[in-house]
Amino acid sequence: xxxxxVVRENLTAWIFLxxxxxxxxxxxxxxxxSTFISSFYKSDLSTIEPIFIGFDNxxxxxxxxxxxxxxxxxxxxxxxxxxxxxxxxxxLAILVNRTFVGKVMSRVFFFYPVVIPMVAVSFxxxxxxxxxxxxxxxxxxxxGFEELNLLGNSGTALLSIIIMVIWKEAxxxxxxxLAALQNIPKDLIEAARIDGxxxxxxxxxxxxxxxxxxxxxxxxxxxxxxxKTVDQLVVMTQGGPNNASNLLLYYIYENTFRFMxxxxxxxxxxxxxxxxxxxxxxxxxxxDKKIHYS
Amino acid sequence: xxxxxxxxxxxxxMFGILAxxxxxxxxxxxxxxxxxxxxxxxxxxxxxxxGTITEVIDKYAKDFxxxxxxxxxxxxxxxxxxSGNYDETMTKVQTAIKNGKSPDLSVQLSVDLFQIKxxxxxxxxxxxxxxxxxxxxxxxxxxxxxxxxxxxKTWSIPFQRSTVILYYNKDMFKEAGLDPETPPTTWxxxxxxxxxxxxxxxxxIELPATISGYWIYQALYLxxxxxxxxxxxxxxxxxxxxxxxxxxxxxxxxxxxxxIMPEGVLDWSTVxxxxxxxxxxxxxxxxxxxxxxxxxxxFDFGVAFLPGNKRVATPTGGGNFYIFKDTSxxxxxxxxxxxxWITEPTRAAEWSMNTxxxxxxxxxxxxxxxxxxxxxxxxxxxxxxQIEFANKEISVYEQGKIQKIIHDALQAAINGxxxxxxxxxxxxxxxxxxxxxx
Numbered sequence: 001x002x003x004x005x006v007v008r009e010n011l012t013a014w015i016f017l018x019x020x021x022x023x024x025x026x027x028x029x030x031x032x033x034s035t036f037i038s039s040f041y042k043s044d045l046s047t048i049e050p051i052f053i054g055f056d057n058x059x060x061x062x063x064x065x066x067x068x069x070x071x072x073x074x075x076x077x078x079x080x081x082x083x084x085x086x087x088x089x090x091x092l093a094i095l096v097n098r099t100f101v102g103k104v105m106s107r108v109f110f111f112y113p114v115v116i117p118m119v120a121v122s123f124x125x126x127x128x129x130x131x132x133x134x135x136x137x138x139x140x141x142x143x144g145f146e147e148l149n150l151l152g153n154s155g156t157a158l159l160s161i162i163i164m165v166i167w168k169e170a171x172x173x174x175x176x177x178l179a180a181l182q183n184i185p186k187d188l189i190e191a192a193r194i195d196g197x198x199x200x201x202x203x204x205x206x207x208x209x210x211x212x213x214x215x216x217x218x219x220x221x222x223x224x225x226x227x228k229t230v231d232q233l234v235v236m237t238q239g240g241p242n243n244a245s246n247l248l249l250y251y252i253y254e255n256t257f258r259f260m261x262x263x264x265x266x267x268x269x270x271x272x273x274x275x276x277x278x279x280x281x282x283x284x285x286x287x288d289k290k291i292h293y294s
Numbered sequence: 295x296x297x298x299x300x301x302x303x304x305x306x307x308m309f310g311i312l313a314x315x316x317x318x319x320x321x322x323x324x325x326x327x328x329x330x331x332x333x334x335x336x337x338x339x340x341x342x343x344x345g346t347i348t349e350v351i352d353k354y355a356k357d358f359x360x361x362x363x364x365x366x367x368x369x370x371x372x373x374x375x376x377s378g379n380y381d382e383t384m385t386k387v388q389t390a391i392k393n394g395k396s397p398d399l400s401v402q403l404s405v406d407l408f409q410i411k412x413x414x415x416x417x418x419x420x421x422x423x424x425x426x427x428x429x430x431x432x433x434x435x436x437x438x439x440x441x442x443x444x445x446x447k448t449w450s451i452p453f454q455r456s457t458v459i460l461y462y463n464k465d466m467f468k469e470a471g472l473d474p475e476t477p478p479t480t481w482x483x484x485x486x487x488x489x490x491x492x493x494x495x496x497x498x499i500e501l502p503a504t505i506s507g508y509w510i511y512q513a514l515y516l517x518x519x520x521x522x523x524x525x526x527x528x529x530x531x532x533x534x535x536x537x538x539x540x541x542x543x544x545x546x547x548x549x550x551x552x553x554i555m556p557e558g559v560l561d562w563s564t565v566x567x568x569x570x571x572x573x574x575x576x577x578x579x580x581x582x583x584x585x586x587x588x589x590x591x592x593f594d595f596g597v598a599f600l601p602g603n604k605r606v607a608t609p610t611g612g613g614n615f616y617i618f619k620d621t622s623x624x625x626x627x628x629x630x631x632x633x634x635w636i637t638e639p640t641r642a643a644e645w646s647m648n649t650x651x652x653x654x655x656x657x658x659x660x661x662x663x664x665x666x667x668x669x670x671x672x673x674x675x676x677x678x679x680q681i682e683f684a685n686k687e688i689s690v691y692e693q694g695k696i697q698k699i700i701h702d703a704l705q706a707a708i709n710g711x712x713x714x715x716x717x718x719x720x721x722x723x724x725x726x727x728x729x730x731x732x
Contacts, residue, residue, distance in 0.1 A: 045409060045692055046730035066702075130564050131556050132495065132573045152503075152558025154709045238504055241559040241705035257385050258694035260409070 032273065038266035045260050057267040067268065070239070070246040073158055077247060078226040080162035081169065086218045088166060089173025090211070096174070097181045107178075111171040118168070122235035125164045126151070129236075151237055154244035161232055161245055169225065173218045180214040181207070212291040220283055227272060248272050332369040333628045338390075338400035339374055340383040340613065342454075342582070348376055350648050354636060363631050370628040380613065384409070396620040399629040401453050404441035404614040405689035408528040414616045416447035420630045430634055433655045437610055437684030444526060450614035451633050452654040454645065456581045457608045457684055458513045459677055460601065464594040466491055466575040477576075477598040481517070481544060484576075484601050488554030491575035498554030499576040500569070501545060503708055505562035508700040509609055509687065510578050513600055514541040516607035516685050528690040529731045533700065534714075534721040537604075542704070543713050544603075559705050569595075580611060581677040585650035588671065597673045599680050608680060609687040612651060652677050691731045699723050 039057055043050035061067050096107045113121065128135045129150045137147055150160040184207060192202045230250040233239055239246030239254070248268060255265035337355075341347045351374050359371040377383040380403050387400050391413050402410065421427045431439070431448070438452040464474035470490040478484045488498025501510050515523050519537035524530060532538065548555040560568075562579075569577045570590045578600065587595060600608050615637075617629045635641075639657040643664035646653035658664055659678060668675045690696050703720035707713050 048412065126561065126564065127567070130561075130568075131558075132568070133571055149556060149558030149560070152556075152560060152708075154706075236561075238701075240504060240701065241709050242702045242711075244709075254694070254698070257381060258698070259692070260388065260694070 035266045035269050035273075038262060039270045041263050041266075043261075043263040043266075050263070053263075057263050058271075061264070061267055061271070066243050066246065067251060069243045070248050070251040073244075073246055074227065074248045076158060077162060077165075078223060080159070081165045081226050082219060082222040085166045085169040086173050086215065086222055088170040089218065090177050090215075092170060092174040093177030093181055097178060107174075110174055113168045113170075114172045114175075116168075118229060118231040119235055121164070121168055122232040125232075126236050129160055151245075152241060154241050157237055157241060157245040161236065164232065165225075165229075169222065173222070176214050176218055177211065180211050184210050216283060216287055216291055220280065223279055223283075224276065227276060332371055333365060333625055335370065335372045335398040335625065335629055335632060337372050337374045337629075337632070338377040338383055338387055338397045340377055340380050340401060342379055342613075347649065350645070351376075354641070358632060358635055361635065363635060365628045365631060366624055368624075368628075370631055372632050380406075387413075391618070391620065394620070396618045398621055398625050399615055399617050399633065401613045401615055404438075404450060404452070404455070404610070404612060405687050405693060406616075407441065407444065407449055407689055408691045409693050410616065411449070413619055414449060415619050415626060416449055417451065417617065417630065418447055420627065421448065427630070427634060430637060430655075433639070433657050435652075435654065435656055435678075435681045435684075437681040438654055440684070440686040441610060441689055442614055444528065450616050451637060453613055453615050453637065454649060454651040455610060455612035455654055456651055457610055457677060457680055458510060458578055458600055459581050459608070459680060460576060460578055460598045461569055461583070461587060462576045462596050462598065463569070463572065463574075463591075464596050466496070466572070466593075470575075474594070474596065477596060478601045479599070479606075480601050481603045485548075485552050485554065488548070488552065488576070492554045496572070497556055497568075497574040498552075499548060499578070500555060500560050500565045500574040501548070501578050502562040502565040503559045503704050504701070506580070506611070507559075507562065507704055508697050509580075509611060511541070511545065511700065511704050512609045512688055513578065513607065514545060514603075516609060517541070517600065517603045517605060518544075519604065522685055522688075524686075524688050524690050526686075529728055531688070531690060531696060531721070531724045531728070533703070533724055534717040539713055539717055542707055542717060545704075546707050546713060549708070559708050581652060582612075582650055584673060584677070588673070595673075597676045599676065599683070606683045608684055610681070610684045611687055646674075652681065690728065692727050695727045696724055699727070 038050075040052060040054055041050040042053045042056070092110050096103060096110065129137075131137055131147050131149045131152075136150065140146075140148060148156065150156045188206055188210075189202055192206050197205065227247075228249060230247055230253065233245060233247060233250045234253075237245045239250050249272070252265050252268050252272070255261045255268065339351060355372050355374050363370045375397070377386045377400075383400060383402055384406060387397060387402065387410070390396055396413070421431055431451075434452050437457075438455050439448070442448055442450040442452065460477060462477050467474040467477075467487075470487075472487060472490060478487045484499060490498075492498040501507075503510070512523055515538055518541040519535065521532070523532055523538065549557050556574075565574075565577050565579055566583050566586060568574045570587060572593065581597075584597070599606055615633045617626050617633075621629075637654060639653075639655045640661055640663070642653045642655045643658040643661045645651065646658065646664065647667050653659065653664060659668070659675075668678075688696070688700075699720050703716045706716050
């Protein structure tokens with residue numbers, strides 16, 4: 001009787017888990033496995049039936065100039081967008097967490113870039129960055145700069161895209177920080193104040209540590225976004241000029257859908273997957289220990 | 295014990311839904327075959343220009359389905375499937391073929407030929423025994439047939455075609471003391487006119503270098519050389535010839551040396567806006583922008599043949615009809631009948647007026663409707679007349695990779711890299727890419 005109860009309980013649990021398990025296997029585990037397998041095959045327009053070539057795809061990738069460029073760009077892109085948009089999100093949250101006239105308006109103002117689709121944002125910014133009549137150039141001209149073709153120069157294309165992405169994402173992290181700020185018990189801050197802590201000290205020793213779970217969460221989201229959103233490249237630069245703004249996912253997209261080089265695309269996908277898993281692992285296992293969950 | 299049956303039924307339901315997802319698609323394709331009275335064709339088509347194109351297509355399909363065209367005594371009908379832009383259409387067609395659900399026919403870029411050659415059929419057998427079809431093929435502008443033919447066979451039928459043309463702002467020409475009816479006809483004149491037209495806040499000319507920038511570059515290449523940038527069999531490219539280097543140097547010099555073009559890489563989609571906004575006096579872009587410029591420019595504009603150098607030349611562009619291999623002979627014949635129907639002169643004329651593409655058939659320009667349209671809007675005629683000087687658009691095996699190599703070289707040179715080295719490197723990369731086909 002007892003044994004059958006355990007079996008039944010386990011069975012019930014499995015049955016409840018089954019729907020999500022099916023989807024997880026179908027849409028996550030199976031594609032990962034099949035990508036992994038494809039990365040060992042030569043499968044492009046010139047090979048009608050895929051040929052097994054072991055690690056050759058990986059060796060080719062290591063030598064591929066465009067891949068290396070995209071890889072380095074992606075590192076700069078991550079460094080450029082992650083700390084800045086998270087920090088900006090925190091500052092905005094602190095700014096709108098006080099009571100002042102137009103509080104709601106400014107919250108909406110900071111948050112609205114988040115709700116616009118990336119493709120639409122990219123199209124708007126494509127024209128912002130246009131020489132002559134683009135908004136950014138008009139401002140630059142006002143403060144005495146030369147006219148610049150920001151997206152059309154290797155030196156400025158990636159930076160221009162980074163700035164746009166920060167603008168787009170900061171509001172998203174602001175919302176999380178805002179919620180976290182409002183969850184901090186008032187008595188803790190009061191206690192700190194009675195102890196004579198300055199505003200900065202209050203922030204450093206009480207508020208900031210309590211915001212750490214949100215910070216970890218934001219950094220993970222921002223980092224994954226740095227690898228998984230490339231809509232802006234499709235609209236704005238197509239990775240150009242001469243790969244100056246190319247990123248790994250766009251490289252995968254081009255290899256799959258434009259070049260139909262499935263073997264190479266699978267190889268880069270596996271590499272990106274490895275990067276993502278290791279970043280997540282570092283963040284969860286190393287950073288997690290230092291974080292105080294209240 | 296009561297709960298288990300409920301849970302089980304939930305599971306059964308889940309599997310039912312999943313199974314339903316997969317079976318509903320396979321049933322659809324059998325449907326047409328089981329009903330022996332009709333042949334229902336699936337037609338993948340892209341939309342690459344603005345306007346209400348889907349409505350026009352649906353109207354065509356409706357007309358055709360009531361037209362009573364028969365193959366082997368069976369009625370032929372067509373179901374148009376909107377498949378995104380050209381790139382997306384390619385993806386969808388490839389995916390469909392991989393999964394054994396090949397469409398019957400599609401409209402894809404004329405230069406996609408070598409990428410899909412394994413999945414399509416040559417059309418010579420249909421043309422050989424069919425007087426009407428021979429007449430049709432003979433009536434297309436010969437320039438548009440060039441990309442459709444290789445190894446002595448015809449692989450596709452022109453549908454929506456374009457070329458590169460020169461757009462210029464007549465008001466700015468007058469202002470600069472130039473005759474608005476004589477646009478530049480040579481490379482030197484472009485520079486000469488451009489210098490007069492350039493002033494603060496206004497540029498002489500713009501050439502886009504993204505999206506289809508390789509195509510604009512090919513126009514310069516053709517103007518500077520007697521031969522094309524690739525072999526007819528699609529297995530070789532010639533990117534670092536002296537003529538190629540001169541053509542690229544000319545492009546780069548428009549900014550560096552002559553200062554008549556903005557600095558840096560110019561975007562494909564912002565160039566027409568620059569022209570409409572009056573930021574540039576001339577631009578080179580596709581005839582496909584004609585309707586856009588016509589509707590949005592609040593000044594008098596002209597279009598003209600591309601200025602030539604050693605010769606006057608332009609590559610063609612745009613989409614053709616392809617018929618796929620993995621269907622029955624009967625369905626292929628039906629698809630061909632549909633192509634014949636939709637490319638009839640009056641329909642080609644109508645399609646041209648609706649989209650801004652060049653009407654593909656010479657006799658279209660003798661139809662009343664198109665005569666009237668061209669009379670009121672003579673700019674539409676220039677594009678047609680230029681077809682005489684049209685050459686094959688670059689079309690090779692590994693089309694995507696080669697296009698990217700050309701774009702990278704073009705953009706690198708615009709950003710200051712040495713033209714010689716850049717094109718030598720591009721040629722080496724292209725040769726490595728095409729090695730598998732030698």
